[in-house]
Amino acid sequence: MDCELCKFSITGLNTTDKKFHNGSEADSSVYTFTMAESPTPWLLTSNEPPSPDERSLILETLRKTQNKIHALFQRIEERNTPDHPFSRIDRDTWTQLEVLEDFLRRHRAILSPLRSFPSELLAEIFILSIPVRPVDIDIFYDDRYYYSRKAYGFAQTCRYWRNIAQSTPQIWTKIPTVLVDYTLLKPNISPGPRLSLIKLFLERSKPAPIHVRITSSYYNRYDDNNNQFDRCPFEGNLSLVLSQSHRWKSADIQCVSVRRLTMHGKIQVPILEHLHIKTRYPYREVFAGLPSLTHFEGEGETDKCLFVPEVQARWSSLERFTGYRKMLGAFAGAADSLKQCEVQYPFYPRTRMGVNDNQPPIRFTRLTSLTVRGPIGNTEFRCIEAPLLQRLSIAGRNPRYEYAVETGPISNLLSKTLPGSSLRSLKFYMHRMDAQDLRRLLEATPLLEVLHLWDTPSSHFWPLAYDKNIFMPLVPRLQTLTIRQFKGHDLEPFNAVYHSRRAPPLECDARPNAVIESNIMINLTYKSWSETHGSCYLLLRRATPPIDILCLDSERSEVALVRAWCTYLVRQFLDPVQKAKKAGMSFARKKRERFARLHSNWARVDKLFVLLEGHPFPEFEPMGTLGWGVTRLANVMKLIYELPAEDVQEDAIYNFRLRAWRLHKRWSSLMTDVQAVPKWRLTDDYKTLRLGGFGVGLAV
Template sequence: MNLGNTCERCGHGATSSNLQQPEVKSSPVHDLLHNNLPPRTIGELKAARQTLSEIQQDLDGVDETISHIRTALQRLLTKRAVLQDYADAHQGVLSYMRRIPTEILSEIFIHTLPAFPFELSAKDAPLLLERVCQRWKDVVRSTSLLWSYIQLDIGHGEDSRTITRIATCLSRSREHSLTIAVNGRNLEHQDLKSRFSVLRLLTHQCSRWQTVHLKLPLWAIRKYIIVGSSLLRLHTLHLDITSDVEEDDSTKPLDCFSSAPKLKTLALTSTDLSDIVTNGSMIIPWANLTSLAIDERKAGEIWGMLQNCPNLEHFGAYISYDAPHGCSAVPPMKLAHLHSLSLKIPLTSTILSTLTLPAVQSLSFTLIDDVEPDGFDWDPSVTWVTHSGLDVLISQSQCTILKLSFPEGRMQTVFEPEDVTGCLKAMPSLIELEAPSTLAESVVRSLAHHSHCANPLVPKLRKLVLRVTRAEFPWVLLGELLELRRAASSPIELLQIFKLEVDEEIFSEGRLDLFSDTIHRLQDEGLGVEISRVY
């Protein structure tokens, strides 16, 4: 066979141009190959045998060559695999991940932590990260913040394992400030007594406490949260306390958090404990607080606490109905530094007129219809902004409201478009508005109706957030409103962000198709749109 310049043993020199059909020497009995006739003479018979012998020799030679080539190919494949591994190793040396500075890698690792509270798990950071490679392990072990989050569920797990886990975190966090969470709200005395050694690990490090979440009975806090030194770093305190009236003396001072000069944020959840917070038994540096959140309390109790918190910047509370006297039951309250106010109040409440908030910019109201005073009769001619005293609050505060939100809650149908209009007229500088499903339609109708007026509502509105759960929602009107708010020739500022939350039924039934063309066009023109489902 002739393969041109190609080596028959290794195939060297083979190209796409010379890989042609090989030449085969013509047989003396070639004409007999394509029929069934036998050799005609003894000479033809001998010629056929001779040719077959020669061809067999050629086949043996080709098989030997193929064997050599296969051996050579296997050697080349093995060599290629070794070279590829070596190249990959060198590529790793040049990779961006290899060259990331340690401090940046450490910061990335911090952002991979689960939401607190969490327990150490081999499936999550930081334990998961240190199993990747030696460098990552070194970075994880040297990043104190990764080990500064400690959760303790009293009554769950073995003591020895819990002690080891907490001791590991305390050791690897070094002197970094700690965020801790202790959950033992429903424990009996004997349960907590058996876990005292675990709690003691944490209380011995109280000088490092920065953020503390405690869900414990009052007696447990008094007995086991023993602070041996000042809480010099404590910034945020969340207390979820229960009280056993047979064993707890609510008049006895609770002073374990009194030495916390940097305490700024306090959140109280203790619906079973109405006295210790309001009777002055709980001793903390109230005047230093800038953020306060309180669970359900009567207005008089909350206002009494506010008198001790002159520097609040953020305040949230659930104010229950407490008296038929309304705002006359509490004294006027001025909070000169308050920036945001979030209240859950009865729809019938008139308490807002007692507040003076010259610096407030953000308001959030969850209106509930749980109780109506005896003889209460809602005057339909009086809008909610007037009845609640919100208009008085804004007027006497001389404040500029930039954000108004009504989180999802139980709201009566008495809150009509006129009530929405009243609120928005009182806040001409509003730039962000959020409405729940019970208010969304009224908001759309009110804004759309006044968009054609010489003085449209909230002309500076840049962000609108709506939640819709009614299939009969005026989708076409919503599309028209968005177009009006994006019109360049309009006297109002352009709406920048529109967020819509809908339930699964609306999403699956294709209700959004009624204004999808408008949404897509406005997106192309620059409107930021986010549509999500709620379940």
């Protein structure tokens, strides 16, 4: 509504009332313009850049607006009295001031540097803000509300951005997921909105390559012979996407039958580079050819369809393969181009591979990464020669080391696959590897930097430590050593490896090629937290009978007392379910009820604080025990003094929070000294002990 006196538009106010101007027409002289008198009203609802003439007009308007705001403040100050400041300023005056400031802010935004960006730069920003990976296999979302909303956001902001978005096909290349047969399980789903959305994206993405995903709601319920196919309401969505197959750059096909995919004949995909397909039906006749395929990920009857001679001959550009393998010879067509290979099933023995002993192994000249998943015993590495292999990972669902040295996987690896190896990373998951085989494997990989093993005793790692009697230890460039499912209590070999590489002796410098890296990190992952706790600190186990926390019994270790003190404080002040982990504590779910805060004996808690305030913690031995005790107690005290006052009962009497703050401050210097000493650290999951690197969690 516009004011009849000053023609100023303020929504929600009765501008015809004289009180709007405090009963004086002179007040209207302060406001001589309205929002409708903006020099560039069309720029207030758009993000277009202003022209030089419009920019000059806006600057002049901003200057006048600032003068009017200054004049309004002067009139406000004139009405104030020393005894009652701002007493004569009513709500309408403040509203007028806010409207002027909003007018100033909105016109300043027109001069923002973002508006001066050229349309080409804005288009690149839009493209980068919507990342499109070739095949989003790990993302399961309904992109009707995710991707389309992000793309629509640029087209619905203003007319200027809408024109840029519509003229940039790369924003619309990720076609919404094509649903097939979803009404068989969810009858309420309508294909209409989905079809309109797909048409819109296909139209706006022309002529750029597109990324498609086709998925079905069922996998094993129906087959190609069922009568549900004729009444599928989503057939139009699939037909629409199949008609644009010549633009497919990546495709993700999940559980879709061959009959639906070939309803219009074989799919022509001349520029398809990334393909992820999962089906239990044979689909050798789905694609007319794969001339540009570089990345393939398959699940299902892969070997019966794609690995046939006429298809292999066209795989000269294949760089990455992931899927099920049964015949190693199928890789021969991609031996000169394959860079990464992940096999989910093992190779068959040589007798079933069609490769005899006299035939030379397949030489993969560019293969740098090889992953084999499955039972290790049937893996035949004597048929693989990879001179540039840098990353090797061997893992199985139930690996067992039950093979002789002459026929084991390590012998097969060393015979052909890893001679003169350039291997940098090795993940070898086998239970209880023999010390001799481990040494042979490490001797063949002198450039190794990352080593992951499975359930290997600590005594096997003495050769990795530097010794004056040997010229050079094994794998001198090793930076990360990880052992999963570790068992045992002997950590001395790992300490020797870490300290010898952390501070190499001076004799090493005078020897050529005898440089030992000093940034090694050792990770020991246990099966459970209890094994981690018991393996590293046998003294920290629960003492039986229970310890009296207020009595220093000489027969009890001080470490056990510290653990009892921490448990008691957590039980009295903290929530063991959520806050105890921050202090380095962990309780089993079935034992949480025993830590419930009921009727606490706060006088006993006060006695414990008196005991802690007078206990000589620096006299703890050994140094590792000192670090554990001080750090854990300090974490508990920090959580106590950070609690709100209402959550600490009897705090007004005993000053628990203030005393906790003093104890934490007193122990800070000790914690600094302890953290400066290299020691094992416990990660946040309480299952991994870490030595070296940047430890996360509790220093133990």
